[in-house]
Amino acid sequence: MREPVPRDVVYQYDGSLEGFYCCLFESLRRGELPAALEDAADAQPRLFAPVWIETDPAHALRVQRSIGEKIAPRALHLTETVFLSCLEEKELHLLHFLLRGWREGAGFLRRGWSDPQLALLLKAERHLAHEAHLLTGFVRFSDYDGHLAATITPKNFVLPFLAPHFAARYRGEHFMIFDKTHRAALIHQPGGSRIVAAEHIEFPAVSAEEARYRALWKHFYDTVAIEGRENPRCRMTHMAKRYWENMTELQPEKAPLPMIESGAEPAIL
Amino acid sequence: MMEKLEYLVNGAKYDAACTSSGADRKAEPGGIGSAVSGGCCHSFAADGRCISLLKVLMTNACIYDCAYCVNRRSNDIPRVTFTPEELAELTIQFYRRNYIEGLFLSSGVLRSPDYTMERMIRVVELLRVQYRFQGYIHAKTIPGASPELVWQLGVLADRLSVNIEFPSEQSLRQLAPDKTRQAILAPMGQMHQWMQGNRQALEIQAPAHRLPAARRAAPRFATAGQATQMIIGATPESDYQILRLAQGLYHKYELKRVFYSAYIPVLEHSLLPALDTKPPLLREHRLYQADFLLRQYHFAAEELLAPEAPNFNPYLDPKCNWALLHPEFFPIDVQRAGKETLLRVPGIGSRSATRIVAERRSVKLDFAALKRMGVVLKRAQYFILAADHPRGLHLPGETVARALIDPKIFAFGMEQLSLFSPGGLGLPGAGDVKNLREATEEAVLVMGRSAYA
Numbered sequence: 056m057r058e059p060v061p062r063d064v065v066y067q068y069d070g071s072l073e074g075f076y077c078c079l080f081e082s083l084r085r086g087e088l089p090a091a092l093e094d095a096a097d098a099q100p101r102l103f104a105p106v107w108i109e110t111d112p113a114h115a116l117r118v119q120r121s122i123g124e125k126i127a128p129r130a131l132h133l134t135e136t137v138f139l140s141c142l143e144e145k146e147l148h149l150l151h152f153l154l155r156g157w158r159e160g161a162g163f164l165r166r167g168w169s170d171p172q173l174a175l176l177l178k179a180e181r182h183l184a185h186e187a188h189l190l191t192g193f194v195r196f197s198d199y200d201g202h203l204a205a206t207i208t209p210k211n212f213v214l215p216f217l218a219p220h221f222a223a224r225y226r227g228e229h230f231m232i233f234d235k236t237h238r239a240a241l242i243h244q245p246g247g248s249r250i251v252a253a254e255h256i257e258f259p260a261v262s263a264e265e266a267r268y269r270a271l272w273k274h275f276y277d278t279v280a281i282e283g284r285e286n287p288r289c290r291m292t293h294m295a296k297r298y299w300e301n302m303t304e305l306q307p308e309k310a311p312l313p314m315i316e317s318g319a320e321p322a323i324l
Numbered sequence: 325m326m327e328k329l330e331y332l333v334n335g336a337k338y339d340a341a342c343t344s345s346g347a348d349r350k351a352e353p354g355g356i357g358s359a360v361s362g363g364c365c366h367s368f369a370a371d372g373r374c375i376s377l378l379k380v381l382m383t384n385a386c387i388y389d390c391a392y393c394v395n396r397r398s399n400d401i402p403r404v405t406f407t408p409e410e411l412a413e414l415t416i417q418f419y420r421r422n423y424i425e426g427l428f429l430s431s432g433v434l435r436s437p438d439y440t441m442e443r444m445i446r447v448v449e450l451l452r453v454q455y456r457f458q459g460y461i462h463a464k465t466i467p468g469a470s471p472e473l474v475w476q477l478g479v480l481a482d483r484l485s486v487n488i489e490f491p492s493e494q495s496l497r498q499l500a501p502d503k504t505r506q507a508i509l510a511p512m513g514q515m516h517q518w519m520q521g522n523r524q525a526l527e528i529q530a531p532a533h534r535l536p537a538a539r540r541a542a543p544r545f546a547t548a549g550q551a552t553q554m555i556i557g558a559t560p561e562s563d564y565q566i567l568r569l570a571q572g573l574y575h576k577y578e579l580k581r582v583f584y585s586a587y588i589p590v591l592e593h594s595l596l597p598a599l600d601t602k603p604p605l606l607r608e609h610r611l612y613q614a615d616f617l618l619r620q621y622h623f624a625a626e627e628l629l630a631p632e633a634p635n636f637n638p639y640l641d642p643k644c645n646w647a648l649l650h651p652e653f654f655p656i657d658v659q660r661a662g663k664e665t666l667l668r669v670p671g672i673g674s675r676s677a678t679r680i681v682a683e684r685r686s687v688k689l690d691f692a693a694l695k696r697m698g699v700v701l702k703r704a705q706y707f708i709l710a711a712d713h714p715r716g717l718h719l720p721g722e723t724v725a726r727a728l729i730d731p732k733i734f735a736f737g738m739e740q741l742s743l744f745s746p747g748g749l750g751l752p753g754a755g756d757v758k759n760l761r762e763a764t765e766e767a768v769l770v771m772g773r774s775a776y777a
């Protein structure tokens with residue numbers, strides 16, 4: 056492989072994984088190392104026009120295969136996970152990582168965290184996995200007439216990692232998780248789930264029944280804390296403030312919620 | 325319903341329980357829910373504790389009269405009870421909204437232990453059979469209930485626990501007159517046998533109709549094991565006694581967890597701390613740290629504490645305290661030492677130890693590499709040999725002691741220090757100093773001189 060030469064060019068692509076692989080393909084074909092790779096959706100104003108890289112599925116597939124076969128399956132896995140992460144300039148970091156992989160082979164992967172370049176990617180991967188793990192707990196669904204729906208605002212694109220967990224847990228339900236940050240939604244029906252692009256989602260009004268369960272949950276949450284043991288700092292380290300906006304129990308009290316008593320309760324005492 | 329929930333949550337909230345459980349179950353067709361073995365926190369309460377389960381009492385009525393408990397018979401409070409249907413429905417509705425990972429059910433004793441257990445079984449049975457709920461269920465058995473009922477509850481739930489309540493028999497006798505050590509330990513032993521699959525020991529047939537279809541053929545007992553809890557700070561036992569007891573329970577009954585609950589005075593009683601006594605939170609924290617060292621880091625209780633110095637050092641976590649007292653064990657060569665040895669180094673945790681062992685074959689580890697792997701060099705540096713420090717750092721004991729001081733002590737505050745009796749260590753107590761800064765400075769001098777010389 057010819058070592059690509061650093062050039063002062065910027066590649067622009069459509070933001071997809073395939074598009075990113077095509078940037079790699081072009082970089083190798085032209086023998087040049089771009090100074091930046093950017094998603095057209097968040098393009099910066101620049102003095103010189105960026106080079107537009109067209110997405111060609113055939114090229115993408117060749118690059119993808121080559122990573123798995125010539126470097127290692129783990130390199131492919133790491134690449135595709137970091138690509139979904141919120142690491143700054145992830146495309147450029149991945150480009151350097153993969154060039155090194157093709158040059159040195161799988162061996163350098165074993166250096167793991169002790170290697171500065173790898174540590175950066177492993178950290179991004181872990182950050183994503185950690186956020187996905189937190190969200191398996193923090194996602195809050197509301198019941199709209201038998202359909203469950205939730206909104207999340209994660210930093211990383213975690214929907215593909217949440218999908219298997221919730222699909223197994225609520226396999227018989229209809230549910231949706233809307234990722235407002237990345238404008239996408241995970242949609243599940245008994246039988247299967249998929250992720251679709253979603254600019255904006257309008258939620259219907261909340262039923263009395265739903266309001267009742269929200270109120271009960273909030274009341275549980277407020278009651279279960281032991282008074283005199285308040286520990287805001289500890290709560291914050293475990294559950295960063297940015298998650299609160301989507302969590303039922305952390306919403307400020309609005310208008311008093313309707314409380315419906317369940318009628319005569321069998322008195323056994 | 326709202327009020328009921330409030331009473332029954334209030335009665336249960338001092339119990340500790342989490343789901344890092346070992347239960348790992350896939351959803352079944354037509355059912356709802358799954359259990360993940362790593363455990364999962366759904367929220368964190370204002371006191372910083374993880375909320376994972378709907379933790380409630382079935383009832384706060386009780387025929388017993390335990391001195392330390394708000395639900396005791398002689399306490400004048402309103403009594404409420406969930407019907408099994410209400411509680412099952414509430415659990416499912418919370419679970420569907422992903423508020424919770426499952427149910428943690430305990431109860432006051434209604435009419436009799438057996439009657440109470442029957443009702444608890446009914447709740448769990450509704451969940452498992454009618455709703456086909458596959459999520460996590462932890463139930464607390466009632467002391468004195470018959471073994472048949474314990475068995476039935478155990479084949480439906482993931483984890484059972486019996487609270488040991490106090491670290492010594494004498495305290496139990498004084499404060500929980502209706503319970504006996506025997507009534508607590510006997511079911512623990514029995515459950516341990518059942519968990520090992522010893523069906524002969526039970527001579528009980530599980531009533532098949534009560535089990536979900538999938539479990540009828542080969543019912544298994546509490547696959548996520550058993551746990552227990554004890555109250556600390558209400559009675560005079562030392563940390564050494566408590567830790568030895570926990571270690572014994574782990575060995576003898578293979579308990580999955582022992583939980584420690586700092587006593588919060590709720591009632592006036594001549595044998596209990598006064599109502600204005602603060603719960604010993606720092607002490608509870610040290611117990612959890614030491615407990616973790618027993619379970620995950622291959623430490624023995626006798627290494628961490630001794631009859632001559634039976635209480636924890638408030639200024640250091642138990643692992644740092646051990647390291648400071650054992651200079652002969654160090655320095656450790658990170659390039660060669662086994663994982664168990666690495667785990668004993670302050671500043672190296674299980675994640676960084678695993679990384680070191682996995683990666684060191686391909687690279688010579690220096691401080692910079694160790695740092696990237698997650699080693700806390702501020703502490704570890706005095707105890708290790710690395711590629712760029714082949715002879716180790718040799719610094720005065722004071723410097724080392726200062727680096728090891730647990731910064732959390734400042735978050736816990738002076739008040740917590742005053743609840744300690746670090747007898748035998750020669751450390752300053754709350755009465756000897758003006759503030760925490762001064763206390764830690766003094767402690768650094770004492771520890772630096774006596775230990776790591």
Ligand code: SF4
Pocket residue numbers: 386387388389390393394395396397431432433
């Ligand atoms: S048995 Fe004792 S500890 Fe349990 S609820 Fe009754 S009084 Fe409280």
